Amino acid sequence: MAYDMGEYYERVEDYDLEYQSQSELDQPFWRELVMRYTPQRVLELACGSGRIGLDLLHSPGAFQLEGLDVAPAMLAAYQRKLALESAEIQQRVTLHQGDMATYNLEHKGTYDLILLPFNSITHLYELEQQLGTFRNTFDHLAPNGRFVVDIFLPDIDYLSDALNRPSHVYLEDEIESPDGDFTMLLYSSRKYDPFEQLQHLVGTHEKFFETGDNERYLTKLDMHVFFPRELQLLFLATGFAIEAIYGDYDWKPFGKGTRQIVVGRKQH
Ligand SMILES: C[S@@+](CC[C@H](N)C(=O)[O-])C[C@H]1O[C@@H](n2cnc3c(N)ncnc32)[C@H](O)[C@@H]1O
Incomplete structure (x- = not known):
């Protein structure tokens, strides 16, 4: 089956304009998450044009940040924004073009935090892509590392x-x-x-x-559209323990908000 996604991520300036208000909602959450977990090496899957990553680089912590995305236009916009940052920030970031279902990065096995924010998981259409992403992410994490997935709750x-x-x-x-x-x-x-x-x-x-x-x-x-049990099963079927589920960006418990933000842990 062919899926539509292409042109949506090609007009990056309009994408950035459209989701400015989203940043007010979710950026504080991701900043707080990184402060709580104090990771050394972070990977953002489907990082887009750097809306979240660039903000994280200005939060406390000197972690290395990598971003992976399938769309060249989004990565090019990320790179342009990065060029405006200080040399110190630039040297902390590496961007990769690739598919989250099949990626294989140099630092495999050493990431202590992998993020999949803002509904990007909805672009995993087939079961093989979903399982591929979760298995692959499990393998890329260090022991005790965390995989955090953020998606809307179906209405x-x-x-x-x-x-x-x-x-x-x-x-x-x-x-x-x-x-x-x-x-x-x-x-x-x-x-x-x-x-x-x-x-x-x-x-x-x-x-x-x-x-x-x-x-x-x-x-x-x-x-x-991911229903809650389905998303949780993806974590459990690929070796993760579920450490927490939040219901919104204000850390409400699951069921009290409009989102499902699942924290999976690689326990060995
Ligand atoms: C909703 S945007 C989110 C971008 C960014 N994380 C943000 O919050 O602004 C979804 C992103 O997923 C990327 N994407 C879709 N399918 C992908 C795949 N299989 N592997 C990697 N990236 C993918 C798109 O290119 C797009 O940049």
């Missing part, structure tokens, strides 16, 4: 709409560009396939420029 009303009313179009957001030269409106329509647990989003980005010009483009994005 039954949302999925029911996507299943039963796939033709509805939702206005998701209205965003001003930082220098005020355009306003971007984001619309989406959603379909849900309950057998494949696949959410298919079609997004329209519409930009209205101060000059009177406008631009519109379509993106398609497929996401695998």
